[in-house]
Structure formats: C-alpha cells, structure tokens
Amino acid sequence: MASYCRPRTVSEVLTALAGAEGHGRILVGGTDLLVHLRKDPFAPTVIVDIKSVSDFPPAVEIGDDVVRFGPTARMAEISSDPFIADHLPALCASARVVGSIAIRNRATLIGNICNGSPAADTAPALLVYGSSVTVTGPGGERTMPLVDFFVGPGQTRCGPDEIVIRVDVPIPDRGHRSAFQRLTRRRGVDLATVSVAAGVDADGGIVLGLGCVGPTPLLTDASPPVDLNDPDAIEGAVEELVSIATPISDVRAARDYREAMVRVLAVRAVQAAAAPLEGMSS
Amino acid sequence: MPDENQGPSSNGQIAGPNRVVGQRVHRYGGVDRVTGAQRYLSDITFTDAAHVAFATVPVGCAAIDAIDTSPAVAMPGVIAVVHADDLPQPVARFGISHKDRPVIATKAVNYHGEPVVAVVAETEDEARAAANAVVIHYTELTGVYGLDAALAGDARLVQDPSVRPGDDLNSTNVLEQVEYAWGDADSEGASSHTIIEDTYMFPMVTHFPIEPGGIVAVPTDDGGIEVYSPVQHPYLLQRTIAEVWSIPLSRVRVIAPDPGGGFGGKQTPRYEPLIAFLALKTGRTCRLVLSLEEAFQMMRRSGCRIHARTGFTEAGELTFHEMQVDFVVGAYADVAPRVMTKGSYVGAGPYRIPRVSINARAVLTNTVPSCAFRGFGAPQVGWATESQLDAGARALGLDSLEMRRRNLVQHDEAFIRGDYEARADGRWHESLEKAAELIGWHEPTPSGRGRGISVGIKPGATTGLSQSMVRLLYDGSAMAYAGTSDMGQGARTLWKQILADELGVDLDLITIISGDTNAVPFDLQTSASRSTVFMGNAVLAACEDIRDRVLELYAEATETAQSELSHAPGQLVTPSGAISLVEAAQTALGGLRGEFVGQGTSRLWGTKGHPLGGDASFYEFNATAIEVEVDRVTGEILLTKHVTVGDVGTEINPLQVVSQDEGAAIMGLGHSLMEQMLFDEHGQILNLGAIDYRIPTFNDVALEMQTASVENHDGPGPYGCKGISEGALLCTAGAVGAAVADAIGTPVRDLPITAERVWRTIRDANCDSPD
Amino acid sequence: MTDSPVRPTSEVPVALELNGEHVRATIPAHRTLLDMLRDDLGLCGTKRCCAEGECGACSVLLDGELVNSCLVLGAEADGGALLTIEGVSMDGVTDLQEEFLAAGAVQCGVCIPGQVMAAEQLLQTNPNASRNEIRDAMSGNLCRCASYQRIVEAIQNAAAGRRTDA
Structure with missing residues (x-):
C-alpha cells in the first residue's frame, strides 16, 4: 500500500526519499503521479509531498541574467507572468497549452521535465533557452544542462533518492527571439503529436527544441546565421537541424507524419520567432 | 395519408388555452442536475454493500487453462471469488437475437476486457486488490481482430458452432447477413453516363458516457432480487434476469436510476446477470461501479467497411447503387444484427434509384461486442452513400446541392422499393433547402475553404409498446407513470408538458415516476428516438382517459346527462359553460375525495415478413451543411460553419430540440474527425481511456453553429411530432467529408478524417498527379 | 497532520x-x-x-x-x-445555474456540476470573457451530450447579468 509524508525542509525530503528505498515519488502538482498511482494503487509507493518545504527557492525568481524556477513553479503562474511572456515567449506559450486550466493550476515546470516524457510541452522551449537543472541528493548538489538531464523515455538523471530543486533559464539578449509551435489531434486540450520551440539569435542563427520525435525532448545544434527574410534559407537550415529527429509510430501519429510535421512546425516556429513582435501570437 | 396515422389528439392541433406544449420549458430534473443533487447509480448509498471487481487478461483471444484464486481468497475483506466453474453448469448464455453471451467468460476469452473472475469484497479497494492477486493461466490464441482476418477462409471461429446451433452460417464468422434489392439489373448500362466505385471505412467508436455506469444487486427476503442499473430498457433487463436465474418476473425488480448519458450504450444487459448471481450467492448487496476504461470494454459502435458502386446519368440522376456492407460487430451479437439490418435497409439513402442491391453482413471479431449507438447503423452506411453522391457530382461537374435536389424523393414518394416499400413521410426537400440557405450555399466559398452538404435518414421504431398511467389528484396536482428512461433527452419534461395542457394542471404540480419496474407499467424500451412518439401517445391517451372518467363521474355527481357534457384539453364543457378540468374533478369526487386514474397504451404491431419486422413509424431526416478551412501543409481542419436541419414534425419543446440536435451534430464530429478505437496485434485496446481516445471539446465545435427544424406537424406522435434524437448525427461525416474534399480537391474515404489522413491524402494525390 | x-x-x-x-x-x-x-x-x-x-x-x-x-x-x-x-448551491440555484437551465445546457447532467465549477471560476477570473475565451477556458470539461453551445450561452448570459448587477 502507498504511504504519504509531508517533509518541511529539503533535508527532510532527502531523508524521506532515502527511507523509501527506491519507492519514493515526489508529489507537487500530482498531475502525472496520480495517473500512475491509479494504474498501480497497491504498490508500496512512498509519496513525498514537498509542497510544505520551506527552504526551496521561490517558485519564480527573476534575476538579472536568469529566471530561476523552484519545485513549486506552476504552469498557471509561468503562463501568466508578463516578464516571462516578454523575455521567454516560447516557454510562456508552451506552459499555456499544458492541459486544461485545472491542470495548469497544479502541474509544475519541474514536474513536467522530471516525468522524462519526450512529449513534455515545456521541454523544447527550456532546451532552446539553454536551461540548466540542479539536482540535490545524498551526494550533494550538481547542476547540468537540461539537454544532459534527459536520458530516455521516463528516465532522467535525477536518481530515486534525489530531487530537482531548481531550473535556471538564462534570459536571452534583447536581439534573441523565440516561438513555440505544437500539433495536436483536436483543438481542445490534448497531448502534443509534435512540438517545436525555435530560438533565433540576433545574427539569424537558429536553434530548435523538438518534442515527440525522439526518446527524449531533443535540442539541435545552432545553425550558422540564416537570412530570415529568405524562406528557402530557413527551410534549408531547418532541414539540417531536424535531421536528429527519430520519431516512432504510436497511437497519436505515424512516424512519417511526425517526420514531415517536425519540419513544418520548425519552419513555422522560426518564422513566428522572426516575425516582428508576433512571437507571442496565441 | 400520413395525416390519418396520428396520435389521439392529432391534426397538428395544439391543445389547451394555456398551452405549454411548444414552449421552452426547463428540463425536468434540471435543478438537481445543476446543483449536484441528482443521484446517479454510483451516488446512491447502500448500507452494508459489498463491492465487486473483475479480473481479466490482457489479450483479445485466449483459452483459459487454469485459475488460481487462492491468493485472492486469502486477502483481507474478501467474501467470494467466482469464475465460470462456480456457476450452475452449463454456464447460462443470454442475448436478444442470439443467446451467445455467457454470464462470465467460460473456458475462453473472446475480447479484451471480458471478465474472467469476479471478486466480492467488503471495500472497493479490497475487491480491486484481490482481483489483481488472482492468477489466470491462459494461452493466447490467434484472434481475429479485423474484417479480412475474420472473413478469411481459414479464419479462427470467434464463436464455437455449438453456440449457434442450426445456423447455416455457424461455421463462419458471419453472424447474420441480409440482402435488399430492387430494379432490373439489365437496364443500367445504357442509362449510366458515369459510374463511381470505391471503398469506405467507418471506425469503431465508443459511447464514452460521462457516467461510465455500474450495477447494484440486492437479494430480497422472498428469494428474489432487486437490480439497480442505469439501463435504457429496464423491462428487458428484468426479463433477462428472470430467465437466466429462473426467478418469476414478480420477484425481479429493476430500478433504473437516470442514465448519465446512454446514446444506445446502456440498452442491453451485460454484467447484470453476473452481479445478480453474486448477490444471490453471497446474500449480500453487491455493487459494481465501472471505470471509464471498463465502459470502453462494454460498449462501442460497430465499425464498417462499405464497398459501393453507383451509376449516374449525365444530368446527375442516380441509375443504380450497389453496396457490400460489412459491420465489425465483435465477439457477441448484442443488438448488432439489428444494427446491420436496419442500417443497411436505408443504405441507398432517401433517393429515387431505379435499381439497388445491398448485401450486408454482421461479422464476428475478437473485439468488444458492439451495440446500439445513436444512429444505429445508418451513419456508417450513409457515409459511403453520401460520399458516392459527392464523387458523382465532382465527376459530372455538378453542384452537390443540385445533385441531391435531383435525386431526393418528394413527399410520399418511395425511396425503398420492392416488396416492402417505404415512402417519404416528410417534405424533405424543405430541410435540404433550409440547410443550404443557412450556410449560404449560393454565396462564394471563401478562399482556402470548402463546403459540403449531406442528408441522412434513419427508420424510427418498427414495433413498439408503451403503457402509461396518469393520476389526477384531488388538489389539482397530477402524476404520470412512464417507463421511458430519461438519459438526457428530457423525456419527462415532455410528459409534464402534455399533462399540463391536457389536464389543465400547473407544470409545478406534476410529478413523473419512472425507472422502477415495481411501480411503473411496461415500456418496451427507450431507443430509436421512439419515446416522444410512443410513450407520448400513451401519456396523451391516459390524459384523455382521465377526462372521460371525470366527465362520467361529474355527470353522476351533478345529475347531468353525459350527452350534455363534453371535454377538451384542460376543460369540462357543461351546459352552463366550460369549467376547468380540476374544478370538474373536485366536484365529481365530492367529499370522499379520491382521485382519477387514467391509462394509456400505444402499440405498433409489426408487419409479417417485413425485413425490419414492420414499417418504421416515422423517419428521422436531416440535412447538414459544413464549411471548413484546411491547413494543406499539416492537414488540420478548422470547422468554420456547421448547420443542421431536422424534419421534426412538431417541436414539443424547442429548447430540448436544440440541445438534442446540437448534441447529436457535435457527437457526429467525433467519428468524423477524431474518434477511433485502436487495437494492437493481441487485440488489446491501445487507446483505452480518456487520454488517448479523443472526443470533441468546446474548442472543437465549429466557429459558427446553427440548428433548425422544419415543422409540418406530419408525425405520428402527439401534436404531429416525430422522434428527433439521432437525426443531426446521421450525415455529419458526409458533410465534413464533402467539405474537406472541396477544400483539398481529393476525397478522404476513411473516417475519422484526422489531420494525418488529410496530409496523407494530399501527399498521395500529389504523387499521383501527372505534374 | x-x-x-x-x-x-x-x-x-x-x-x-x-x-x-x-x-x-x-x-x-x-x-x-x-x-x-x-x-x-x-x-x-x-x-x-x-x-x-x-x-x-x-x-x-x-x-x-x-x-x-x-x-x-x-x-x-x-x-x-x-x-x-x-x-x-448552498443557498439555492445561483444565477449561473439558472442560466444553464434557461439555455438548455443540461441534458444527462453528469458533467454539469464540473461545468458549473469551471464556469464559476471563469466568471470570477475573466468576467468579460469573449466567446472564444470561454470555449478555450472550458475545454477541460467534456460533455458527451455536447451541450457546448448551450453552456457558452449560459456563461455569456450569466456574465452579462453580473455586469448589469454590478
């Protein structure tokens, strides 16, 4: 049977996880955890509810160079924060399409990435901004680029006795622009079939974050500078970048459709990012 | 002619000086539904109830080798662990047309989700935990999960021939087949200018009621049983329980709480005989509340493959229409053979066609047994026929509205010919023209968009029996007893309106009793949009019966000759003028008080030899027009306009007509655009649950949507009404498909028309094109 | 605790x-x-x-x-x-619930309590929501009877009523 505890400090969280002997599951929003619990309600899961922890970083902390998200940063706050909308528009747009309002009132950014799903909506944008993840555990604290955090479907570099305590997102230069594009099976609330975040720097260099087209969310290399007024140039650059995609067929789409769509969405995301002041269009 | 075929109060005459029929009366039971006070099955408290959970195997076809219940029996709270060997042998089978469904899986599993073991325990958690602990040893068999596999010469039989003794087809997976044909095959060649031949697919979809459902069985002291189930047909369930367990009908009480969505999925008994057995065996109240996933494994619409060949003159007149229609019915018959015969009966549509040949089969597969689902086979077959008309129009360069104008039958003209012909019972061109007008058919289509218009038809009930009782109480309040299940269509609101007008009683003073076989007289079923017509007429007759009785007793009490009295809706007309029926009733009843009890029966006899058992009492006819914008790169479809027009006869409650029409139309978008049950090679449902089985949301409704009715007061129900609950779903797919084809220049022939399918269609068309 | x-x-x-x-x-x-x-x-x-x-x-x-x-x-x-x-619903049917009934939004009714909760939250957070905003905000609440048009109308009418009362 499952059991439940509610630690008040990070150190108590680690104690609880250590005591759980691999059965510990961290609970914040619960929007993924409870779906799993429902499927296996009688496993000896130790639910570690961290919403009462007092020494976490604040949910959202806007610094000079970085926006720092703590474990309790929820999609609702992220998608409605004017600073994030202005400086991290692809992240804002992706947080806004996570589930329904009721889901966004609970689901957290860190929960979204810790689930390790290739379809995590916010992952492509976080990757494009060069985010880093800080994990703490019995062995101390370590920080790594988000791209290294993802290992495979459902797998991350956060061990069973560890916890992600923050995600740092560097605030891009003013010349940097970004946008998010997503394809779903219906117009109402849905999981992504393919998602793409695009970042374009002042020189026209493009970087893409890709969702649902590999075992993890993917980050492309940066392209050489591209003439953003030249659709063919954008298409050419995108074609190169998305070659890292290795989609599979599943209930949401077939491989070849995903292969085609990741290109389409990438071009559209780059164009949306490059369009003056329209990266925010909903 | 049809005008003579109406209900007792007929001729389009609206009753009563204070008429509420025709008004937007709020839904009966609506307040409880908005406040959360409505008690659906799972909301009802039973003292000392034990809980039931099932154990299943994760494949669609298996032999059960052995079952080890010992780990479950030892678990806390467990009362009983039951499988086929624990039931009276041979394990009873039941069903309407075919008694093929066993009470519990017996030696074999025939579809993913079929219960193999039932656990009864003190709590829901204990029941589930114990069900998880049961070990079922099974051998997976090569199941047949699709039409080709099922129809292959060496196909494994889904049902052992012994289940269908004496059936010529029992060595095949064809459960039933039917043929409809008329006209002279030799005449077509000369007259056909263009012939279109293609194959169309309609997906398996599931009802997805927001109340998944459940069953509670309570053993009674007299050896009988009370079964609570949110069924559409309480009397069918009562009969089934009585027959399976040899209990007299008088000791089987079925209580049917309002279904939280039915759509056809809650008509027939499935697990009720098993839960009743568990209750009788343990002597405990046994409660099963289904998950949504379990509901998926209990109800679905039959998928369908239709091969069609259709001829047209140069002017676009239909010359012939041939169809091979194969319904994927699943592991047990349920009502699928009827879905097949009834759906394909109208397979050629409401058109004037000199020659028609339709061959239809109900094909068994190792999948969830299919059942009734709004539209009942007509949407599947209609998808192909409507698409064929559009393909013909494109080939001939003809407008698709014009194509329908030229072929749609006129009022009283036969659209089904042969021995048992059927004639149009409505002025269907009016609906077609209204739909065209509402969508602005004659205005140019905005760039990047496409438009489609389509019509659909479905036969209403072909036999029926509804009985009702109405009581007019001394204080001027009234009660109606009517067995119709109110699953959202708002039947009780209509009975209230009828009583209010016919008896002259305030709406607020009327109570409707339903859903209890111990209290309410017999009603055959709530299906086929029949209730407003059948039960409506029974309620109307019961009201007239009361007026007769008031007149008789009033005559006696006031020593007036009966010949000097007459009655009208809500009134008794006396020599000194009209008085209210309630006042007359009070005078008649006098100091002893008492009440008046009226009875009404509405019966439709079948026609011997008719392929449907009889002529349909009415046809639901609908015209739908849709406009879409298609993203040609991703294949995504945006619905910009959606209009639908129904031939309703008379709107008894315009508010409920709009709700039902919009609801049916939007539900139709589901199988048109996104819904489909997907199976893997083991027969497991891949998208089992709400996360990957998509149904329309608020955002999936068209940007502009409008429903409308044509009212000619030409139906057989009260005040000239017809049934209406399915019409707006019948041709949604045809209209969507035509609109998409108009937008992208190529038709998509398989439903649902997902973005991916549109993309694939465009890509393949580009590959095929010469440039 | x-x-x-x-x-x-x-x-x-x-x-x-x-x-x-x-x-x-x-x-x-x-x-x-x-x-x-x-x-x-x-x-x-x-x-x-x-x-x-x-x-x-x-x-x-x-x-x-x-x-x-x-x-x-x-x-x-x-x-x-x-x-x-x-x-x-403690003090009886609210204006919003009354609008649900008047708009014909209630069919089988199982989804309705959830719809009312979501609509109530929407009216509080965005009292002037447009039709599209209402559709978007309500998309997490499924209705298989598909009373969607009716519910949108009910929310719009309730919002209008509250603006008049304010």
Whole structure:
C-alpha cells in the first residue's frame, strides 16, 4: 500500500526519499503521479509531498541574467507572468497549452521535465533557452544542462533518492527571439503529436527544441546565421537541424507524419520567432 | 395519408388555452442536475454493500487453462471469488437475437476486457486488490481482430458452432447477413453516363458516457432480487434476469436510476446477470461501479467497411447503387444484427434509384461486442452513400446541392422499393433547402475553404409498446407513470408538458415516476428516438382517459346527462359553460375525495415478413451543411460553419430540440474527425481511456453553429411530432467529408478524417498527379 | 497532520474547510480528494468519469483555484479550503445555474456540476470573457451530450447579468 509524508525542509525530503528505498515519488502538482498511482494503487509507493518545504527557492525568481524556477513553479503562474511572456515567449506559450486550466493550476515546470516524457510541452522551449537543472541528493548538489538531464523515455538523471530543486533559464539578449509551435489531434486540450520551440539569435542563427520525435525532448545544434527574410534559407537550415529527429509510430501519429510535421512546425516556429513582435501570437 | 396515422389528439392541433406544449420549458430534473443533487447509480448509498471487481487478461483471444484464486481468497475483506466453474453448469448464455453471451467468460476469452473472475469484497479497494492477486493461466490464441482476418477462409471461429446451433452460417464468422434489392439489373448500362466505385471505412467508436455506469444487486427476503442499473430498457433487463436465474418476473425488480448519458450504450444487459448471481450467492448487496476504461470494454459502435458502386446519368440522376456492407460487430451479437439490418435497409439513402442491391453482413471479431449507438447503423452506411453522391457530382461537374435536389424523393414518394416499400413521410426537400440557405450555399466559398452538404435518414421504431398511467389528484396536482428512461433527452419534461395542457394542471404540480419496474407499467424500451412518439401517445391517451372518467363521474355527481357534457384539453364543457378540468374533478369526487386514474397504451404491431419486422413509424431526416478551412501543409481542419436541419414534425419543446440536435451534430464530429478505437496485434485496446481516445471539446465545435427544424406537424406522435434524437448525427461525416474534399480537391474515404489522413491524402494525390 | 514529516503513513488524517465548515477525516494515502468527497464525506455532487484529469467532471475549487479532484490526493487537501458544487448551491440555484437551465445546457447532467465549477471560476477570473475565451477556458470539461453551445450561452448570459448587477 502507498504511504504519504509531508517533509518541511529539503533535508527532510532527502531523508524521506532515502527511507523509501527506491519507492519514493515526489508529489507537487500530482498531475502525472496520480495517473500512475491509479494504474498501480497497491504498490508500496512512498509519496513525498514537498509542497510544505520551506527552504526551496521561490517558485519564480527573476534575476538579472536568469529566471530561476523552484519545485513549486506552476504552469498557471509561468503562463501568466508578463516578464516571462516578454523575455521567454516560447516557454510562456508552451506552459499555456499544458492541459486544461485545472491542470495548469497544479502541474509544475519541474514536474513536467522530471516525468522524462519526450512529449513534455515545456521541454523544447527550456532546451532552446539553454536551461540548466540542479539536482540535490545524498551526494550533494550538481547542476547540468537540461539537454544532459534527459536520458530516455521516463528516465532522467535525477536518481530515486534525489530531487530537482531548481531550473535556471538564462534570459536571452534583447536581439534573441523565440516561438513555440505544437500539433495536436483536436483543438481542445490534448497531448502534443509534435512540438517545436525555435530560438533565433540576433545574427539569424537558429536553434530548435523538438518534442515527440525522439526518446527524449531533443535540442539541435545552432545553425550558422540564416537570412530570415529568405524562406528557402530557413527551410534549408531547418532541414539540417531536424535531421536528429527519430520519431516512432504510436497511437497519436505515424512516424512519417511526425517526420514531415517536425519540419513544418520548425519552419513555422522560426518564422513566428522572426516575425516582428508576433512571437507571442496565441 | 400520413395525416390519418396520428396520435389521439392529432391534426397538428395544439391543445389547451394555456398551452405549454411548444414552449421552452426547463428540463425536468434540471435543478438537481445543476446543483449536484441528482443521484446517479454510483451516488446512491447502500448500507452494508459489498463491492465487486473483475479480473481479466490482457489479450483479445485466449483459452483459459487454469485459475488460481487462492491468493485472492486469502486477502483481507474478501467474501467470494467466482469464475465460470462456480456457476450452475452449463454456464447460462443470454442475448436478444442470439443467446451467445455467457454470464462470465467460460473456458475462453473472446475480447479484451471480458471478465474472467469476479471478486466480492467488503471495500472497493479490497475487491480491486484481490482481483489483481488472482492468477489466470491462459494461452493466447490467434484472434481475429479485423474484417479480412475474420472473413478469411481459414479464419479462427470467434464463436464455437455449438453456440449457434442450426445456423447455416455457424461455421463462419458471419453472424447474420441480409440482402435488399430492387430494379432490373439489365437496364443500367445504357442509362449510366458515369459510374463511381470505391471503398469506405467507418471506425469503431465508443459511447464514452460521462457516467461510465455500474450495477447494484440486492437479494430480497422472498428469494428474489432487486437490480439497480442505469439501463435504457429496464423491462428487458428484468426479463433477462428472470430467465437466466429462473426467478418469476414478480420477484425481479429493476430500478433504473437516470442514465448519465446512454446514446444506445446502456440498452442491453451485460454484467447484470453476473452481479445478480453474486448477490444471490453471497446474500449480500453487491455493487459494481465501472471505470471509464471498463465502459470502453462494454460498449462501442460497430465499425464498417462499405464497398459501393453507383451509376449516374449525365444530368446527375442516380441509375443504380450497389453496396457490400460489412459491420465489425465483435465477439457477441448484442443488438448488432439489428444494427446491420436496419442500417443497411436505408443504405441507398432517401433517393429515387431505379435499381439497388445491398448485401450486408454482421461479422464476428475478437473485439468488444458492439451495440446500439445513436444512429444505429445508418451513419456508417450513409457515409459511403453520401460520399458516392459527392464523387458523382465532382465527376459530372455538378453542384452537390443540385445533385441531391435531383435525386431526393418528394413527399410520399418511395425511396425503398420492392416488396416492402417505404415512402417519404416528410417534405424533405424543405430541410435540404433550409440547410443550404443557412450556410449560404449560393454565396462564394471563401478562399482556402470548402463546403459540403449531406442528408441522412434513419427508420424510427418498427414495433413498439408503451403503457402509461396518469393520476389526477384531488388538489389539482397530477402524476404520470412512464417507463421511458430519461438519459438526457428530457423525456419527462415532455410528459409534464402534455399533462399540463391536457389536464389543465400547473407544470409545478406534476410529478413523473419512472425507472422502477415495481411501480411503473411496461415500456418496451427507450431507443430509436421512439419515446416522444410512443410513450407520448400513451401519456396523451391516459390524459384523455382521465377526462372521460371525470366527465362520467361529474355527470353522476351533478345529475347531468353525459350527452350534455363534453371535454377538451384542460376543460369540462357543461351546459352552463366550460369549467376547468380540476374544478370538474373536485366536484365529481365530492367529499370522499379520491382521485382519477387514467391509462394509456400505444402499440405498433409489426408487419409479417417485413425485413425490419414492420414499417418504421416515422423517419428521422436531416440535412447538414459544413464549411471548413484546411491547413494543406499539416492537414488540420478548422470547422468554420456547421448547420443542421431536422424534419421534426412538431417541436414539443424547442429548447430540448436544440440541445438534442446540437448534441447529436457535435457527437457526429467525433467519428468524423477524431474518434477511433485502436487495437494492437493481441487485440488489446491501445487507446483505452480518456487520454488517448479523443472526443470533441468546446474548442472543437465549429466557429459558427446553427440548428433548425422544419415543422409540418406530419408525425405520428402527439401534436404531429416525430422522434428527433439521432437525426443531426446521421450525415455529419458526409458533410465534413464533402467539405474537406472541396477544400483539398481529393476525397478522404476513411473516417475519422484526422489531420494525418488529410496530409496523407494530399501527399498521395500529389504523387499521383501527372505534374 | 502526519506526526512526523518524514515518516510515511498509510492512513492520513486531514482537516480542511469544506464549503465553509471544518471537517476532519482519515484517508488512505493513495485515495484521491474525489474518493474522499464521494466515499468518505458523502458529497456525491462531484462526479467521477475518467479519473485521470481529462474530463473535468470532478472539478472543485481548492483554495480558490479550479482543480480536478481526481488528481489531488485526499491527504493534500489537509489545511485547505474546498468549495464543491454543494457549497456553490448552498443557498439555492445561483444565477449561473439558472442560466444553464434557461439555455438548455443540461441534458444527462453528469458533467454539469464540473461545468458549473469551471464556469464559476471563469466568471470570477475573466468576467468579460469573449466567446472564444470561454470555449478555450472550458475545454477541460467534456460533455458527451455536447451541450457546448448551450453552456457558452449560459456563461455569456450569466456574465452579462453580473455586469448589469454590478
């Protein structure tokens, strides 16, 4: 049977996880955890509810160079924060399409990435901004680029006795622009079939974050500078970048459709990012 | 002619000086539904109830080798662990047309989700935990999960021939087949200018009621049983329980709480005989509340493959229409053979066609047994026929509205010919023209968009029996007893309106009793949009019966000759003028008080030899027009306009007509655009649950949507009404498909028309094109 | 509260404010707020359908925010303030509920309590919502009778009524 505890400090969280002997599951929003619990309600899961922890970083902390998200940063706050909308528009747009309002009132950014799903909506944008993840555990604290955090479907570099305590997102230069594009099976609330975040720097260099087209969310290399007024140039650059995609067929789409769509969405995301002041269009 | 075929109060005459029929009366039971006070099955408290959970195997076809219940029996709270060997042998089978469904899986599993073991325990958690602990040893068999596999010469039989003794087809997976044909095959060649031949697919979809459902069985002291189930047909369930367990009908009480969505999925008994057995065996109240996933494994619409060949003159007149229609019915018959015969009966549509040949089969597969689902086979077959008309129009360069104008039958003209012909019972061109007008058919289509218009038809009930009782109480309040299940269509609101007008009683003073076989007289079923017509007429007759009785007793009490009295809706007309029926009733009843009890029966006899058992009492006819914008790169479809027009006869409650029409139309978008049950090679449902089985949301409704009715007061129900609950779903797919084809220049022939399918269609068309 | 913050318990005592009243209960760790409301506290107005956050039938307001009670543990409600459909309806049918009835939004009715909760939250957070904003905001609440058009109309009418009253 499952059991439940509610630690008040990070150190108590680690104690609880250590005591759980691999059965510990961290609970914040619960929007993924409870779906799993429902499927296996009688496993000896130790639910570690961290919403009462007092020494976490604040949910959202806007610094000079970085926006720092703590474990309790929820999609609702992220998608409605004017600073994030202005400086991290692809992240804002992706947080806004996570589930329904009721889901966004609970689901957290860190929960979204810790689930390790290739379809995590916010992952492509976080990757494009060069985010880093800080994990703490019995062995101390370590920080790594988000791209290294993802290992495979459902797998991350956060061990069973560890916890992600923050995600740092560097605030891009003013010349940097970004946008998010997503394809779903219906117009109402849905999981992504393919998602793409695009970042374009002042020189026209493009970087893409890709969702649902590999075992993890993917980050492309940066392209050489591209003439953003030249659709063919954008298409050419995108074609190169998305070659890292290795989609599979599943209930949401077939491989070849995903292969085609990741290109389409990438071009559209780059164009949306490059369009003056329209990266925010909903 | 049809005008003579109406209900007792007929001729389009609206009753009563204070008429509420025709008004937007709020839904009966609506307040409880908005406040959360409505008690659906799972909301009802039973003292000392034990809980039931099932154990299943994760494949669609298996032999059960052995079952080890010992780990479950030892678990806390467990009362009983039951499988086929624990039931009276041979394990009873039941069903309407075919008694093929066993009470519990017996030696074999025939579809993913079929219960193999039932656990009864003190709590829901204990029941589930114990069900998880049961070990079922099974051998997976090569199941047949699709039409080709099922129809292959060496196909494994889904049902052992012994289940269908004496059936010529029992060595095949064809459960039933039917043929409809008329006209002279030799005449077509000369007259056909263009012939279109293609194959169309309609997906398996599931009802997805927001109340998944459940069953509670309570053993009674007299050896009988009370079964609570949110069924559409309480009397069918009562009969089934009585027959399976040899209990007299008088000791089987079925209580049917309002279904939280039915759509056809809650008509027939499935697990009720098993839960009743568990209750009788343990002597405990046994409660099963289904998950949504379990509901998926209990109800679905039959998928369908239709091969069609259709001829047209140069002017676009239909010359012939041939169809091979194969319904994927699943592991047990349920009502699928009827879905097949009834759906394909109208397979050629409401058109004037000199020659028609339709061959239809109900094909068994190792999948969830299919059942009734709004539209009942007509949407599947209609998808192909409507698409064929559009393909013909494109080939001939003809407008698709014009194509329908030229072929749609006129009022009283036969659209089904042969021995048992059927004639149009409505002025269907009016609906077609209204739909065209509402969508602005004659205005140019905005760039990047496409438009489609389509019509659909479905036969209403072909036999029926509804009985009702109405009581007019001394204080001027009234009660109606009517067995119709109110699953959202708002039947009780209509009975209230009828009583209010016919008896002259305030709406607020009327109570409707339903859903209890111990209290309410017999009603055959709530299906086929029949209730407003059948039960409506029974309620109307019961009201007239009361007026007769008031007149008789009033005559006696006031020593007036009966010949000097007459009655009208809500009134008794006396020599000194009209008085209210309630006042007359009070005078008649006098100091002893008492009440008046009226009875009404509405019966439709079948026609011997008719392929449907009889002529349909009415046809639901609908015209739908849709406009879409298609993203040609991703294949995504945006619905910009959606209009639908129904031939309703008379709107008894315009508010409920709009709700039902919009609801049916939007539900139709589901199988048109996104819904489909997907199976893997083991027969497991891949998208089992709400996360990957998509149904329309608020955002999936068209940007502009409008429903409308044509009212000619030409139906057989009260005040000239017809049934209406399915019409707006019948041709949604045809209209969507035509609109998409108009937008992208190529038709998509398989439903649902997902973005991916549109993309694939465009890509393949580009590959095929010469440039 | 659990007695020790790091010692997990399988039965969790909770104390919360439910529709304005203080309530105490003990709930198994894996049981959801939805389970607790329906099975332990006897409040069945909150409905169960998908039980995985897709349908919205179990919508409630927890600390003033719309949540799916199937995705919240009963244990998590400890110390919270919860408003359910029973609380909304405590003083009779609200203006919003009346508009649901008048618009013909109520058919089978199982989704309606959740729709009312989501609509109530929307009216509070965005009283001037456009038709498209209403559709978007309500997309987490499924209605298989597909009363969507009717519900949008009901919300628009309720919003208009509140603006007039204000």
